[in-house]
Amino acid sequence: MTAPTTMQWLRTAIDRVAVGSSRLALHSARRTVQRARGVFQRSRGWVGDSKNTADKVLRLALLLGAAALTRKIGTKTSVWAYHRLESGAWSWLLWAAAITWTIAAYRAGHPDWKPKHAEPAGADPGDEQSETGEPEQAVEEASAGPLLPAVADLRVALAQVGTPHAHVAVLATHLGTTPERVREALDAEQIPVEPVRMQGRGTSTGVKGGPAAHPALAPHPDDVDVVAAGQSGNNNSNNGYVLVPDHINPVRTHVVWHTAQTEPIKD
Numbered sequence: 001m002t003a004p005t006t007m008q009w010l011r012t013a014i015d016r017v018a019v020g021s022s023r024l025a026l027h028s029a030r031r032t033v034q035r036a037r038g039v040f041q042r043s044r045g046w047v048g049d050s051k052n053t054a055d056k057v058l059r060l061a062l063l064l065g066a067a068a069l070t071r072k073i074g075t076k077t078s079v080w081a082y083h084r085l086e087s088g089a090w091s092w093l094l095w096a097a098a099i100t101w102t103i104a105a106y107r108a109g110h111p112d113w114k115p116k117h118a119e120p121a122g123a124d125p126g127d128e129q130s131e132t133g134e135p136e137q138a139v140e141e142a143s144a145g146p147l148l149p150a151v152a153d154l155r156v157a158l159a160q161v162g163t164p165h166a167h168v169a170v171l172a173t174h175l176g177t178t179p180e181r182v183r184e185a186l187d188a189e190q191i192p193v194e195p196v197r198m199q200g201r202g203t204s205t206g207v208k209g210g211p212a213a214h215p216a217l218a219p220h221p222d223d224v225d226v227v228a229a230g231q232s233g234n235n236n237s238n239n240g241y242v243l244v245p246d247h248i249n250p251v252r253t254h255v256v257w258h259t260a261q262t263e264p265i266k267d
Contacts, residue, residue, distance in 0.1 A: 008193060011205070012183065017102060019180050020109030024101075027108075027115045111148065111184050146177040149185045154207075155217050163199035164210030170198065171206070189216045 043063055050056035084090045107113065149157075157174045158166050168186075172179045186193055186207065191214045196206040207217065 011193075012187065013106065015180050015183055016109030017105045018109070020105035020107065020113070021101070023108045023113065023115075024105055146181050148181050148188075149175050149177055151185065151189050151216050154182070154185060154189075154191075155219060158207065158209045158213070158217050159219055162209035164213070165196035165198050165206055165208050167196070167198050167201060167204045167206035168193065169204070170201070189214075191216055 047056055047059045047063070050059055081090075085094065153175055154171065157171050161170055161174050168179045168182050172182045175182070183193065191207060193205055193207060195203050196208055197203045198206060207214070209217065
């Protein structure tokens, strides 16, 4: 196995920073919404604890005054910081922020990265639920992103769309995932990603198929994958794959290996 070239390493690093940036942005937005919601809940509880109407009006007036004062201070501070940046006096701050964000995004782009959750004092993590009634942890896991394809999925996809080589973007579209997740799966199996020519699509980043394929991508008799019903399958004896309908879940179809001397497997 040859070591990755400088261009391959840079391409992988850029993809990882892009994935990490989207994760950090989503995490920061979620934390901001949670904090704003917490402030609103505490303010509503403080006003609701008032003893009479006069007390409630006084507390509302104090909240409105504090909000107006905070807005005024924030506006003046933002304008002053903008002028400092525009004049070049704080140009070092932009470089520092860019470097810090790049490092944080690269770390967040790791497949095993998980955001840190700050639990409020006295709160039970098991009782925290989202607006849909599902536990917050389950919502986080469900919104983690597309699933990472297995090597068997990559083998079946390459056998179906390869000419004989296949671009990473084409494999991702065929598997219903993203190019980043396909790259992660290929890197995990140490499958080289390089410029390849795909018939009818020109040259782009992808993997080699046919006799030049990596051993992990060679067709295997035990491969069974599930694809959306209606996708094209090459049912000749050259690639050995046949589409078998799923009678339990008609929306899906099994891609099953067979040889020219045997009959297709039936459910």
